[in-house]
Amino acid sequence: MGAAIPYITRTKSNNGLDSIALLDRNNKLTNPKNVITFGAESVKFFAQPFNFITGNKMYFCQRKDNVKLSIYQCLFLKSVFEYSLQNTGYNYGMGLTGERFSKRYIELPIYKMGCVNWQYMDKYISNIINSINVPKIEKFNNSNLSNLQHKIWKSKKISCLFDYVAKGKYLKKNKRIKNGNNPYITSTKLNNGLSSFIGNKTIFKGNKLTISKVDMTVSYQPYNFYATHDVTVLGHKKLNKYNALFLKVLIEQNKEKANYSNQYQLKKIEDLKLLVPTKDNDEIDWGFMEDYIKSIPNSNLL
Template sequence: MDNLSLDSRNWKEFFLEDVVSINGGKRLTKADMQFGNMPFIGASELNNGITAFTCSINESLDNNVLGVNYNGSVGFAFYHPYRAIFSDDVKRIKWKNSLHNNRYTLLFLASMIGQQKCKYAYGYKFNSQRMKRQKILLPIQPNNTIDWAFMEAYMKQKEQQILKPTIYKLCKQLIVNDILGGGKLLCSNWKAFCFTEVFTEIQRGKRLKKADHRDGQTPYVSSTSLNNGVDGFIGNDGSVRRFDDCLTLANSGSVGCAFYHQYTFVASDHVTKLKRDGLDKYAYLFMIPIINRLSEKYSFNREINDERIKREKLLLPATDKGEIDFAFMSAFMKDIERNILNTTLKVFNERVSVNKYKMGGGKLEELPLM
């Protein structure tokens, strides 16, 4: 089921006590708490409700459960797949139908309960009796029973939507860490080079007012820090500057943001083209996190003008002769890309294999790793 929508289902009100079991936590004072590795769940709205770690154990020990604050940060609900103990300010909630107690249906339930927190406050607690009689909306099937399959599929869809950009950011951070950390360990000879030594072409884009933009399909790159610097798509032909296979550096706005563009694009006057003939994309990508550090010394009120950029220097790997080691930069990034792709393919293979096995499809032929 792709692109699931909340509007695609019928909904029905249920009293919480009719669909979930509600159990209390157990009071544990700071004086009696012993430090350990087990999460202690308190009435906080931060850190998934975890307020401490302890080795103390009592009858509130639970897992695969929601912790719902009835005191303190009233109405906040968090899912706990791990073993934890709960304070007396937190209620433990699970579905009465134990077959459907999993992370996805419980996360769906947490969002439904969270919709009610505006009704409650420190002076109007979400106590057991009020919790039992609290109504929540849940999706239903044509026979008016809870649509467990929809809740699970919808939350899995949400998880994928969240994971995709998160994985992308983590991969970018991995590259940054490797270049600024691991890269220095692999290449012991680093040297400062002027921008004019690194790039053979340094050219600012051309001003194009919003009112003069014409609809089209050519990326328009400006000083945004999002979407690889692409601020829209235009069809202008005359009085613009087109570049390709180069870096852009935001000289104003999001000052210091650098992006690589393998495609043809139109550049605004808020970005500067950085190009070197014969350089491949991997060497360009290597330099991006290093160039981005310029944002530490520039700002909206101190732009990177043409004169300043010529005086700037980049710390880059150097050969024994003291020249820029573009070959090392390219090989390093190819290795990083290969490692990321191999890890990603392995995870995807495992995920697809598990899903197909559950659907009775038998063994899945693995995709080849690089």
């Protein structure tokens, strides 16, 4: 069986990770760990802590003297590189190739004699990381799965399950007010549906679920927000961040039904049926959904 190895591409998110590939253990095409990768068009830099393979038009940086970079030095340099390339115009029309990048100048911390101060980079990043209070992560156990098996489940239409179902509103690009504080929610499957922050007034109150029409990615929106026409918004007076996550899983079990040629807009979402936990009197058991999510290890981090 092959070895699992990160497949790094030109994506701007997830540290450049596209997927985990299986590679023959004798394959010599892997790239070294503790380097900084960047894509020609994305112009995003990422520190890679593991050996990896790459897609097309990918480059990585390492020290010219072949001394291994520490991961802290990689993180420091990532920020330096990206700052130095602000407003330089590199994009899909003019990619940042390895040759172009190698000819650029950057500012680095140095000793008085002019040598690069690598130790300063380590200490600077180390101080930042040590100042972050990282919570202890509990191990997951399967003990509470039996609660699901002994619950009564009934099929309910989304239009009956939620007391608020609405469609987002199209906002022309030239009408968007940049650099605001209000979440702008789109059909992206990344970043909880957040595309950017805008200065336009919000049109939906927080404590809602949003569904992308293209792939039915579901996100919980805790704050007031603006949603585009590509998004369906769901709400209920008993909805909270816990039972919302329970319902997110139920809705996304239907993801395979949606695609660009079969988009799930408002009417299809309203007619979609979900198997949901109910009480003996056939009422939806919102309390059970909330308590179940709360019982999962690390739910206190939500």
